[in-house]
Structure formats: C-alpha cells, structure tokens
Amino acid sequence: MLTCKDFLSGLNAFLDEETDSLLRAQLEKHINECPNCWVVVDTCKKTMKVFKGMEPQAIPTEVEDRLMQALRRKMAARRCGEA
Numbered sequence: 383m384l385t386c387k388d389f390l391s392g393l394n395a396f397l398d399e400e401t402d403s404l405l406r407a408q409l410e411k412h413i414n415e416c417p418n419c420w421v422v423v424d425t426c427k428k429t430m431k432v433f434k435g436m437e438p439q440a441i442p443t444e445v446e447d448r449l450m451q452a453l454r455r456k457m458a459a460r461r462c463g464e465a
C-alpha cells in the first residue's frame with residue numbers, strides 16, 4: 383500500500399490524464415483509504431478547474447465571496463493593530 387508521501391510524489395502523475403492505469407489505480411486506492419490525501423486531490427482538481435475552466439475570466443461567486451471576506455478580515459485586523 384502507498385504511504386501519503388508516495389501518494390504526494392505521484393500526485394502530479396495522478397492529475398495528469400496520461401498516467402498509466404496501474405499507477406492511477408494505486409493512487410485511487412490510497413485516496414479511498416486516506417481522507418487527507420482525498421482533500422488534497424479534491425482541492426487540486428477544483429483549482430485546476432478554475433484555471434483551466436471553460437470561462438477563464440469568470441471567478442465563481444463563492445470563491446470571490448470568500449476572498450473578499452478574507453481581505454476584509456485582514457484589513458480590519460490591520461486597522462485594529464494600528465489603533
């Protein structure tokens with residue numbers, strides 16, 4: 383069985399659709415058994431979809447909202463720090 387380290391070193395291969403099916407099967411097996419690596423793959427796939435998406439200039443509203451919230455929090459914290 384693959385370790386998380388093995389999995390992460392094969393992650394690029396896994397995300398590349400040209401990877402041979404044996405390695406892919408091993409990596410897939412690992413995700414099924416390891417929630418941590420599953421999250422990593424899920425996040426990577428979503429990120430790739432954003433960058434390779436059909437509409438490159440459209441940022442999903444949900445992502446934009448989160449980004450704005452994070453920015454506002456950062457700015458608010460900064461103001462507090464200065465005061």
Ligand SMILES: [Zn+2]
Pocket residue numbers: 385386387389412416418419
């Ligand atoms: Zn793992």
